Amino acid sequence: MRRPVIAGNWKLNNAEREAVELVTALKTNLSDVDTVDIVVCPVFTVLAVVHDVLLESNIALGAQNVYWEDAGAFTGEVSAPLLKEIGVEYVIIGHSERRQYFGETNQTVNKKIRAALRHGLVPIVCVGEVLEEREANKTFDVIRRQCEECLAGLNADELKKNIIAYEPVWAIGTGKTATSQQAEEVHKFIRGLLAKMGGKEASEAVRIQYGGSVKPDNIADLMAQPDIDGALVGGASLKADAFIQIVKNSCAVTR
Numbered sequence: 001m002r003r004p005v006i007a008g009n010w011k012l013n014n015a016e017r018e019a020v021e022l023v024t025a026l027k028t029n030l031s032d033v034d035t036v037d038i039v040v041c042p043v044f045t046v047l048a049v050v051h052d053v054l055l056e057s058n059i060a061l062g063a064q065n066v067y068w069e070d071a072g073a074f075t076g077e078v079s080a081p082l083l084k085e086i087g088v089e090y091v092i093i094g095h096s097e098r099r100q101y102f103g104e105t106n107q108t109v110n111k112k113i114r115a116a117l118r119h120g121l122v123p124i125v126c127v128g129e130v131l132e133e134r135e136a137n138k139t140f141d142v143i144r145r146q147c148e149e150c151l152a153g154l155n156a157d158e159l160k161k162n163i164i165a166y167e168p169v170w171a172i173g174t175g176k177t178a179t180s181q182q183a184e185e186v187h188k189f190i191r192g193l194l195a196k197m198g199g200k201e202a203s204e205a206v207r208i209q210y211g212g213s214v215k216p217d218n219i220a221d222l223m224a225q226p227d228i229d230g231a232l233v234g235g236a237s238l239k240a241d242a243f244i245q246i247v248k249n250s251c252a253v254t255r
């Protein structure tokens, strides 16, 4: 059975003081959770301090981006070995905001995934359609292309190590969550694609998170779906109470 994973994507929020306050509250209130993996993804500049607060906790650390080269003349970039060195275990790759504002493409996502895997980081690979694509019934075409291009060339063992985050762009930060049926339909489709790419065993092992306006009151419904293995949470991960409740409510779901 796949172990659910709930990750908080803090985006460009939380300076050191807020970050420490938030993870201290999470550490205290989630210490008894042992059925889901919990991840927080702060900005680069507070990763090290958050790592120290999280020592001896059941909460893991993730970054929000990574460059594909290890070192060299690449001003402004941060590489996988540098993240690994400070205790980062997961990295979000290809978030729709990076695709929209920073020129991320399926091809750059593919290079970043390979770099992450090379250094033992778990990629959280984001895919998702925009509203116009959904309305034009192109959701499955878009998702197919994103999955095939982002995960191109990975063998079954490499494929298994990824987490896929399905984040319909129209549901991000809008308060409009996909219904659990809408989400499940796409998650199931993604699992089918993964089976074609890496075989059934690999596809059954990959965890597929849902992201987009996840809140304490909709997580249980989402998690009750057979192919939804957790959530990538934006806004609600910035508030200790909400994130704690999301994790707790997801533990309560029998899968």
Ligand code: 13P
Pocket: 009, 095, 167, 171, 172, 173, 174, 175, 211, 212, 213, 214, 232, 233, 234, 235, 236
């Ligand atoms: P919201 O939860 O704020 O909609 O953001 C989702 C997201 O983009 C997580 O990566």
